[in-house]
Amino acid sequence: MHEYPATKRIVDIAEGRAREAGARRVVRILLDIGDASGYVGDSVRMYFDACAAGTLCEGAELEIRRIRVKMRCRACGALFERRPLTFECPACGGEGAPTAIGRELDVAAVDVE
Numbered sequence: 862m863h864e865y866p867a868t869k870r871i872v873d874i875a876e877g878r879a880r881e882a883g884a885r886r887v888v889r890i891l892l893d894i895g896d897a898s899g900y901v902g903d904s905v906r907m908y909f910d911a912c913a914a915g916t917l918c919e920g921a922e923l924e925i926r927r928i929r930v931k932m933r934c935r936a937c938g939a940l941f942e943r944r945p946l947t948f949e950c951p952a953c954g955g956e957g958a959p960t961a962i963g964r965e966l967d968v969a970a971v972d973v974e
Contacts, residue, residue: 864904865912867966871905872912875971879917884973887921891970895928895963902927917973930963 875890894902902925913919931940932948936955940962948957 864900865908867900868905868908868912871968872909872916872918874968875921876917878968878971879973882973884917886974887918887971888974889922889924889970889972890918890968891924891926891972893926893928893965893967893969895930895965897930897963898966900966926969928963928965931960932957933960934958 871890871892875887879887892902892905894900894905906923906925909923913921929942932943932950933940934950934953934955934957937950937953939950939952940960941951941957943957944951949955950957
């Protein structure tokens, strides 16, 4: 249920960008959702049409790009996707540390006309 207010905010952001550009409508919104963000893309998509109704975003395509969680190796600095049950870096065997990659909920692009 927490996706509803987030989806409302996404529409507000996209509509604001469209107004700043002097556009008459939003054609497409590209949204980045990280696997560890706590948001579910299908739920955002479910609420999108209701939140966009009556706005410049009504009828816009919502494209969701899934961002996988990445770790950074403390030894060699490599970024890598964590494998189940281990924090081991596949490049050097060092220990991985969490990063912010995979926690995002970002409006990456808004296409307008």
